[in-house]
Amino acid sequence: MGELYGEVFFILLVFSADKVVLFTLGRRVLGKRKVLSESEIKPRLPEDFEVLGIAEKLLGYDRIMVRCLDGFTRLCRIRGKMKRRVWIKVNDIVAVSPWDFQTDKRGDITHRYKGNQAEWLKNNGYLKDLRI
Helix, strand or coil: CEEEECCEEEEEEEEECCEEEEEEEEECCCCCCCCCCHHHCCCCCCCCCCEEEEEEEEEECCEEEEEECCCCEEEEEECCCCCCCCCCCCCCEEEEEECCCCCCCEEEEEEEECHHHHHHHHHCCCCCCCCC
16 A cells, blocks of 8 residues: 655555556654764854853853853853753853953853863863863
8 A cells, every 4th residue: 555665655546547646644764863972073163252161150040150261250141042942050161252341241151062062172272271
């Protein structure tokens, strides 16, 4: 009744001897997908306007004190896009985007680096001025 063709499952219905109609039932995944190990994934590097930092103190809601590479300790908030998707703990490495005003006191957290990504940043010299 059905035939497996590539990645889509078709049902063949024959109405007459010269006419065949194909209906798709949806996508099928054949075989295993390739999973990259975490060590193979290159971390997102900070943009020109961003600074790397370490989360020092959780202040509640979406506010965190972050010690940055440029020597300032900033009161940062978690960006709205990341607020309920990313959980930041003390001593996590984060990318901070300083505000246009109060650049030395306030900022937005734009990215949290996982353990293997933080290790990659440390090995490649991005965190040499930061005491962890």
